[in-house]
Each structure stands twice: as C-alpha cells, then as structure tokens.
Amino acid sequence: NAGVTQTPKFRILKIGQSMTLQCTQDMNHNYMYWYRQDPGMGLKLIYYSVGAGITDKGEVPNGYNVSRSTTEDFPLRLELAAPSQTSVYFCASSPRLAQDIQYFGPGTRLLVL
C-alpha cells in the first residue's frame, strides 16, 4: 500500500493563479481531510469528506474548493491564490470519523508570491 499520496511536493504560485492539489489514498477509507499548517501553528481543517459525493467545510474553508467523485481521490482547488494561502497542506484519511486515527500524506508546500 502506498497509503496517502500527495502531488506536487512543492509549488510556487503567483497571486491570482489557480491550482489543484492532488490527494489519493489506496486504503479504501471513507473519510478524507485537507489541513493547512502555517508556521508556528497547529493544523487547521479546511474541508473534509465522509464518502464519495459528500464534502463539508472545516474551520478555514474560504478560498478553497473540494470534490470527491471517487473513494480514492480528494483534490483541493485554489481558485485565486493569495499570499495568505502560503502554507503546508496535508491530506489525511481515516476508516471512520469518530474514533479512528488519521493517516497522512507527505504534504505539499505552497508559496504564493
């Protein structure tokens, strides 16, 4: 099992550009999450999904969109990149919501200039 994979590892965007951060898991987990981590701060939940076709906002959803057309994939879309979106983005998955641990991808480092 590859677990949770994310691409790209690192990206520089100009203000106003758009991009999609890819996340794939091969563990058949129903639940998937997107977090961002800013320097000196804890992870903040952006969006999560409880299964294909179902997504919901987390703590910091503004400026992002997600979709979940398959169990495996959970892409995160930035439509109009802003410097405030400079961060490290982590994707995670878990079998169930309430009591299961989350399995993380390696992260995507994004710099918006």
Add this chain to the structure above:
Amino acid sequence: AQSVSQHNHHVILSEAASLELGCNYSYGGTVNLFWYVQYPGQHLQLLLKYFSGDPLVKGIKGFEAEFIKSKFSFNLRKPSVQWSDTAEYFCAVRGSNYQLIWGAGTKLIIKP
C-alpha cells in the same frame, strides 16, 4: 472555542535525558486525545491515543502519556530519549464535533 496548547515550541535535550512535553486543552466534555509525530522527511503518524479506560497510555517507541481530566492535560513522556526521537510532536483533541483540534507542535532536538 476548543483549543489545544503545547507549552514548548522547541525543546533540546541530550541523549538519555527524560522528556515531558505538555499538552492542555480547553474542552470540558468527553474527549479523544492523540499525540502524533513527524520524523524528519516522514509523514505525520500516530504515536499514541486515549479514548477511555486507563488514563496512562503507552505508545510506540517507549512513549507514554497520562490523561489528567481535572487538569485538562495529556502530557507526553519518555524516560530516556534517543537521538532518533528528534522530530516534531503534535497533540490533538477530538471534541464535540468530531473534528481534530491541533496544538502548534513541539520541535524536539536530541543531541547525540
């Protein structure tokens, strides 16, 4: 709002020293508690968790944590650290809405 506080952002220890990393949370209801670790170049992974029962939980690599409900704390401990424990450690709490609330992390450096 629920929050998690990790007291030390950076800790430097020598090998064989004892470790205690503090974690306090602000939610008064039933909680699930976690410590995750990120070793250099690796993914975040679970170190240990507490859901119910014995408040002293043991995790991988000799780590343990004690849940003290009256102090809203879940401190991580290891009696004798090794160079390979160099990593960033995150405390996380799952409260009423089932979302994880994360601490800011503690970067631990072990000097050989």
